[in-house]
Amino acid sequence: MKITKEIKTAILVLLGIFLFIFGYNYLKGQNLFEPKNIYYTEFDYNALSSSSVVTVKGNQVGKIQDIIYDYKTGKTRTAFSVNEQLKFSVNSKVRLYETGLMGGNALAIIISNDGELAKPGDVLESEIQVGLITSLSKNFSGLSTDLNATLKSTDTLLTNINKIVIDESDAGLKRTIAELNATLKSFKNLANSLNTVVSENDKNITSILDNFKTTSNDLAVMTSELKEAKVGNTVESLNATLTNVNSLLTNLNNGEGSMGKLLKDETLYQNLEGATKEMEALLKDIKLHPKRYFRILSKKEIPYQESETN
Structure with a gap:
């Protein structure tokens, strides 16, 4: 896959931001990738800086994190960080001593194994190495020389950065910035094109929105009517009617009530069938032998006579 110039530019910008943050914290004596615990100690005066180190038996194990003057006690509270793998007792002491490098000072942890282990946030007892103040007064004379060397190093660094900025090669930062500017212009042209399309179709968009509003109102009215x-x-x-019908059908199926008995009682069916046959025979007999039934309508008693059989 080919990496575009825009992606290269974004990577370069992100890398620059990361290096700036890492370098800024490194100059302050902080390592972003090192796990650490914070402890505190107090001195009557301040002879440290944010770049001072913390050592154990001459080995660097941490950095100074913060130096704060306590207005209530009149002492200088120093916060320092050490690697979380370092374990020591709360009875250990923190010694302020001279490193001998450019007249700098540092802290040394005098480890003690007595008592319980110190926890992050504990305040440890401090002490000062004998002859430190005299050594500090002698080092003030060399301050101007060290400052001059620092300024020369800064000038060299700025010169190198200037060379990078004015580099005319294909890989130079100046060309990359120009490409980034062209990309921004392309985005601007695209935004203008979109604006033109919206302007040309303003009436259609308005009509669509009006139709959508009308449809929404109709739906609201229909919902209200329902x-x-x-x-x-x-x-x-x-649902209640269907329940009653279902109950009625159940009763009919179980043979309950007149209709149920008519549907389920075979005896009643047989009786009705027999009565029907007898009624049919009676009507047939009345049709064939009407004189036999005149005695019912006559005031005189007419004896019953057997019909002649064929």
């Missing part, structure tokens, strides 16, 4: 129609009550009434 709510006022009490569809829920109608459904409940229909």
Whole structure:
């Protein structure tokens, strides 16, 4: 996959930001990748800087994190960090001593194994190495020389940065910035094109929004009408009716009631069938022998006579 110039520019910018943050913290004596615990100690005066180190038996194990003057006690509270692997007792002492390098000073932890282990945030007892103040007064004379050397180093660094900025090669930073400017112009042209499209179709967009508004109003009215129609009550009434019908059909199926017995009672069916046959025979007999039934309508008793059989 080919990496575009825009991606290269973004990577370069992010890398520069990361290096700036890392370098700034490194100059302050902080390592972002080192796990550490913070402890405190107090002195009557301040002879340290944020770049001072913390040592154990001559080995660097931490850095000074913060130096704060306590207005209540009149002492200087120093916060320092050490590697979390370092374990020591709360009875250990923190000694202020001269490093001998450019007249700098540092802290040394005099480890003690008595008592419980110190926890991050504990305040440790401090002490000062004998002859430190005299040594500090002698080092003030060399301050101007050290400052001059520092300024020369800074000038050299700025010169090198200037060379990078005015580099005319393909890989130079100046060319990269120019490409980034061209990319921003392309985005600007795209935004202008989109603005033109919106302007040309302003009427269509307005019409679409009006139609959508009308549709929304119609849906709202329909929803209100359905709510006022009490569809829920109608459904409940229909459900109750279906329940009654289901109960009626169940009773019929179980043979309950007159209709149920008529449907399920075979004896009643047989009786009805027999009565029907007898009624049919009676009607047939009345049709064939009407004189036999005249005695019922006559005031005189007419004896019953057997019909002649064929």
